Amino acid sequence: MDDTIQRGPLLLLSGRANRPLAEEIGELVGKSPDSATIRDFADGEIFVRIDRNARGRDVFIIQPTASPGDNILELLLLIDAAKRASAARVTAVIPYYGYGRQDRKDQPRVAIGAKLMANLIVAAGADRVVGIDFHQHQIQGFFDIPVDHLYAAPVLVRYFREKGFDDLVVVAPDVGSAKMARGFARRLKATFAIIDKRRPRPNEAEVVNVVGEVKGRTCLIVDDMVDTGGTLTNAIRALCDRDARAVYATASHALLSGPAVDRLSSVPLEELVVTNTIDLPEERRFDKLRTLSVAGLLANAIEYIHSNESVSALFEIPDEDS
Numbered sequence: 001m002d003d004t005i006q007r008g009p010l011l012l013l014s015g016r017a018n019r020p021l022a023e024e025i026g027e028l029v030g031k032s033p034d035s036a037t038i039r040d041f042a043d044g045e046i047f048v049r050i051d052r053n054a055r056g057r058d059v060f061i062i063q064p065t066a067s068p069g070d071n072i073l074e075l076l077l078l079i080d081a082a083k084r085a086s087a088a089r090v091t092a093v094i095p096y097y098g099y100g101r102q103d104r105k106d107q108p109r110v111a112i113g114a115k116l117m118a119n120l121i122v123a124a125g126a127d128r129v130v131g132i133d134f135h136q137h138q139i140q141g142f143f144d145i146p147v148d149h150l151y152a153a154p155v156l157v158r159y160f161r162e163k164g165f166d167d168l169v170v171v172a173p174d175v176g177s178a179k180m181a182r183g184f185a186r187r188l189k190a191t192f193a194i195i196d197k198r199r200p201r202p203n204e205a206e207v208v209n210v211v212g213e214v215k216g217r218t219c220l221i222v223d224d225m226v227d228t229g230g231t232l233t234n235a236i237r238a239l240c241d242r243d244a245r246a247v248y249a250t251a252s253h254a255l256l257s258g259p260a261v262d263r264l265s266s267v268p269l270e271e272l273v274v275t276n277t278i279d280l281p282e283e284r285r286f287d288k289l290r291t292l293s294v295a296g297l298l299a300n301a302i303e304y305i306h307s308n309e310s311v312s313a314l315f316e317i318p319d320e321d322s
Contacts, residue, residue, distance in 0.1 A: 008056040008088060010306045011035060015063035015074040018279040021095065021295055022062040028299035033062060036081075038074060046070060048077040054085035060302050061090065065098035065117065066255065066278050072098060072117065076124040083125035091128040091305060092121055093298060095277035096253050100135035103142075118142035130301050132277055132294060133224050133252040148301060148311045152252040152275045153180075155292050157187045159273060160220060160250070167245070169193050169217045171210075173235040181222040184250075190220070195235050208238045215243045225253040226274070229260035236267045246270050253277050254291070256284040264288065 014022030014033035022033040037049045059082045063075040075092060082090045102113030114135075121129065122144055130148045134140065140147045160168075168190035172181035178194055185192040193212025219239050226232055226249075236247050247269055254274035256264075264272060265286050273290045280291075297314060304311045 008058060010302070011052060011054055011057040011059045011087070012302075013050065013059060013061045013078055013082070015061070015071065015078060017064045017066065017071040017074065018062070018095065018276070020279055021276050021293075021298075024293060024295035025062060025299045025302070028295060029302055036078060038078075044070075046073055046077060048074065048081050050078075050081050050085055054082055054087045056086065056088045058306050059087040059090045060093055060306075062093045062095070062298070064096035064278055065094055066096050067098065072120070076120055079121065079124040079126050089127045090125055091130060091302075092126045093130045093302065095132050095294065095298065097131050097134050097139065100139055103136045103139055114139050115142045128305065130298065130305070132275075132297070135224060148305070148314075150297055150301060150311075150314055152277070152294055152297070153183065153187070155275060155294055155297065156250050156252075156273060157184060159292055160184075160188055160248075165190070165218050165220075167217045169212065169214050169219050169244075171195065171212070171214070171219050171221045171235065171239065173221050173223055173231050177223045180224060184220070184222045188220075191217075193219070195238055197234070208234065210238055210242055214239055216245050219244045219247045221247065221249040223249075223251045225255055226251045226260065226264075226272070227255045228258045229256070229263040232272075233263045233267050236269055240268055248273070250274070254280060254284075254289070256280060260284070261286050 010031055012026055012031040012033045013036045016038055026033040035052045037051055039047050061078045065072045079090055099113035099117045105112055128146045129143055132150045133152055140149050170181050170185035170190045170192055172178040172194040182192055193214055196209040196211055221235050232249055239247050248271050250273040252275055261284055269288055271290055272288055275294045276291050301311055301314055
């Protein structure tokens with residue numbers, strides 16, 4: 001018997017972390033995500049109930065796990081509720097994977113938060129995970145269930161192609177983002193530069209070197225996330241000090257914590273282009289911020305998985321515009 005028939009129809013659920021994205025995905029797949037009741041008790045404890053029949057259904061739960069920690073608990077409770085309601089399969093759709101930066105033991109007596117979160121999601125009963133731009137690729141190996149790791153790059157590359165820059169330099173703000181930046185440079189037919197930062201001695205000012213030609217050029221800084229904006233603002237200043245003509249920046253995930261908005265508003269940045277994997281409140285938005293939607297990417301992934309089609313095509317960044 002066909003596996004799709006065994007699983008029954010698709011059921012789309014959403015936590016409260018990014019309702020606008022979930023509703024946009026729901027419109028694209030033709031299913032409302034409003035199928036669960038989620039509320040808080042007076043003491044802050046979270047209550048979750050699935051309001052529709054989930055028995056034998058293919059359940060997809062949309063919930064990024066950005067701060068606060070209640071977002072993770074909501075995801076776990078929704079997974080548990082679906083399994084206890086006899087869902088045939090439960091897929092956790094996690095546009096932003098929180099705790100992804102804690103992916104290794106790089107100093108004594110620290111937790112590996114990314115692995116712990118993976119253990120919790122599997123223990124709750126998830127059968128599959130869909131994510132976008134994990135902080136490190138090895139996080140896929142932390143799960144003992146299938147993981148579809150998607151990239152926001154096709155959405156971002158398409159946007160910058162349409163701008164038609166003919167003097168573009170793609171810049172990695174540090175060594176960790178070099179691989180992603182090289183991929184952007186190849187797809188945008190741009191040159192590549194990298195910012196090398198080092199502190200010669202404790203308590204001495206950081207020495208910044210830009211490796212690559214940026215003078216008189218349009219620069220695009222590429223990273224996977226923007227948190228407090230410190231790395232990005234330092235990179236912008238370094239490029240402007242070397243007479244870059246204009247500086248753009250892009251990142252998959254916009255956390256924009258703490259002083260990020262003030263920092264990015266105070267530097268000569270043309271535009272910061274991000275995706276809507278995280279639902280930003282109004283106080284963390286500013287004039288230079290441009291948000292692109294990944295709803296189409298995730299809707300395609302959900303439909304392909306539900307119909308047992310290959311998701312591999314969604315991993316690729318197209319060389320030419322379709």
